[in-house]
Amino acid sequence: MPYDMIDLRYIFDKTNGYCYHCRKKLAWKNYGVVGVRGAWEVDHSNPRAKGGTDYIRNLIPSCISCNRSKGILSSRKYQDSIFLGTLLKHSERYPELFPKKKRRKKRQKQPFGLRIADANKILTVSGSFPAYGAYIGWVKPKSPAEKVGLQAGDIVVQINNQ
Numbered sequence: 320m321p322y323d324m325i326d327l328r329y330i331f332d333k334t335n336g337y338c339y340h341c342r343k344k345l346a347w348k349n350y351g352v353v354g355v356r357g358a359w360e361v362d363h364s365n366p367r368a369k370g371g372t373d374y375i376r377n378l379i380p381s382c383i384s385c386n387r388s389k390g391i392l393s394s395r396k397y398q399d400s401i402f403l404g405t406l407l408k409h410s411e412r413y414p415e416l417f418p419k420k421k422r423r424k425k426r427q428k429q430p431f432g433l434r435i436a437d438a439n440k441i442l443t444v445s446g447s448f449p450a451y452g453a454y455i456g457w458v459k460p461k462s463p464a465e466k467v468g469l470q471a472g473d474i475v476v477q478i479n480n481q
């Protein structure tokens with residue numbers, strides 16, 4: 320149900336702006352905004368499903384995680400369950416509330432401008448004689464590698480006469 324500003328402020332101030340259950344700091348402006356820091360909702364201390372009323376005495380500020388985890392538990396039972404650790408971590412239970420940061424795959428840098436493979440493996444697979452050295456699979460145009468005359472398909476067997 321929608322609440323008017325006066326009710327909301329009253330409910331928020333009941334706990335000085337902390338989640339009634341887990342004591343997390345709430346952000347007044349993030350009322351009902353899922354997925355942001357300090358997001359909060361109005362919770363029925365005694366749930367409606369158990370006959371709890373919309374009377375303001377029964378309304379408390381709750382972070383969204385607690386409100387949704389609580390379900391039809393009374394506040395007392397919910398707090399007990401937090402205490403006993405019987406609830407899953409919020410992030411496991413409501414992964415959509417905790418968007419994971421995407422990890423970018425690190426791409427290997429090729430400062431010299433080429434990709435190499437073990438020549439031995441490549442030639443053996445293709446049926447030719449085994450060779451030793453580095454097979455040049457790719458040369459970046461205008462890279463240092465190209466400037467010294469390397470081409471894709473070359474096999475480097477010597478570096479500085481070693």
Ligand SMILES: [Zn+2]
Binds near residue numbers: 339
């Ligand atoms: Zn909470």
